[in-house]
Amino acid sequence: MAEHVEDARTRIIDPRPRVKYLQGHVPRAVNLPLSEVYDRETLAIHSEERLPEIFGKVGVDFDSTVALYDSYDGQSAAMLAWLLEYLGHPRVMILSNYIEGWVKHGGQILYRPVPAEPKIFGKKLGRRGRALLNEVLQGGDSKLLDLRSEDEFQGKVSTEPRSGHIPGALSLPWTELIGKELQFLKPQQELRERIGEVGVNLSDRVITYCSNGPRAAIGYVALQQLGFENIQVYDGSFHEWARKPDLPLEQGTIQENPRVRPVAPAASPCVVENLPGMAPAE
Structure with a gap:
């Protein structure tokens, strides 16, 4: 993760709730709470048309590498990683440690929110990875x-x-x-x-x-x-x-x-x- 923090081609995503993100996040990480990909009324994930818009707003496109991290127990990062792969993104990774491990091993933490640079993120669905x-x-x-x-x-x-x-x-x-x-x-x-x-x-x-x-x-x-x-x-x-x-x-x-x-x-x-x-x- 340390090398990706300095790489402008990598979009680092923190999928935790906003309040957790503001309590400390990895440098250059933008916040995309997992709740944003769900319809609050039906609890189903948003449509295949809406999801690319959501990821695009936080700067994800097919030219970037996406690096995710999480707190215990990693559910939010795993879900976003799966969704990105389902939408056809070719380069997705998850930090092997939780953010607490990042801190324990000397990783830098920032507190101000990082503004997103919106991108156009299409979709390359092959029905891979999702069962209806x-x-x-x-x-x-x-x-x-x-x-x-x-x-x-x-x-x-x-x-x-x-x-x-x-x-x-x-x-x-x-x-x-x-x-x-x-x-x-x-x-x-x-x-x-x-x-x-x-x-x-x-x-x-x-x-x-x-x-x-x-x-x-x-x-x-x-x-x-x-x-x-x-x-x-x-x-x-x-x-x-x-x-x-x-x-x-x-x-x-x-x-x-x-x-x-x-x-x-x-x-x-x-x-x-x-x-x-x-x-x-x-």
């Missing part, structure tokens, strides 16, 4: 990963009219992917082992979901770090599914965990960048 309701209903040979808590998965708690999980889903709480000591994600070897235990192969088509997207986006980024290439986020998630009374739900912990091949390391499109002088999280 009809694709989840079709199922096929995809593996459906539920990134909510175990209690949400089992139906013990819910913020929706109905509780439980989408039939056939595998439970992988997002907290089992989050790192320790200010690290965004766990080391890759730990991620491989946990995802293998769930029953997911590197060659699988995977659809992640949660309540309305951000935790599912953490799953998307984590799987990318392990070399998964066929991953989609169902951003409508449980919020959309549970509000359709004709759609089935399951409760409890019933899920299959077939024997799987080890997940092999590979390069990933959405880069989780390490701080200068720190070893990669392997």
Whole structure:
């Protein structure tokens, strides 16, 4: 991140709420709170026409590299990174440490807001990375990963009219992917082992979901770090599914965990960048 702070071609984005941004941010970082990409009434992300306008207003275009950072637990950065890739942006990265880690390792913090320099950000959609309701209903040979808590998965708690999980889903709480000591994600070897235990192969088509997207986006980024290439986020998630009374739900912990091949390391499109002088999280 330090080298990108001085690079005018890099647009640094702080996705935290405005009040957190003003309490201290990375130099040159503009503020784009995650809430800005959601429709406040429906809780759905804005349209494919509106999203490029939102990113363009904070200076994102296809000629720039986008660097994101976050506080615990990285949901906002992960969600914006996924959206940018869905819109076709080719160079997106997330700081491997939270901003608290940036400070701990001597990174500079500023307090005045950075004015954005608007750009024209088009879109190059290839339908890559996003699953809509009809694709989840079709199922096929995809593996459906539920990134909510175990209690949400089992139906013990819910913020929706109905509780439980989408039939056939595998439970992988997002907290089992989050790192320790200010690290965004766990080391890759730990991620491989946990995802293998769930029953997911590197060659699988995977659809992640949660309540309305951000935790599912953490799953998307984590799987990318392990070399998964066929991953989609169902951003409508449980919020959309549970509000359709004709759609089935399951409760409890019933899920299959077939024997799987080890997940092999590979390069990933959405880069989780390490701080200068720190070893990669392997």
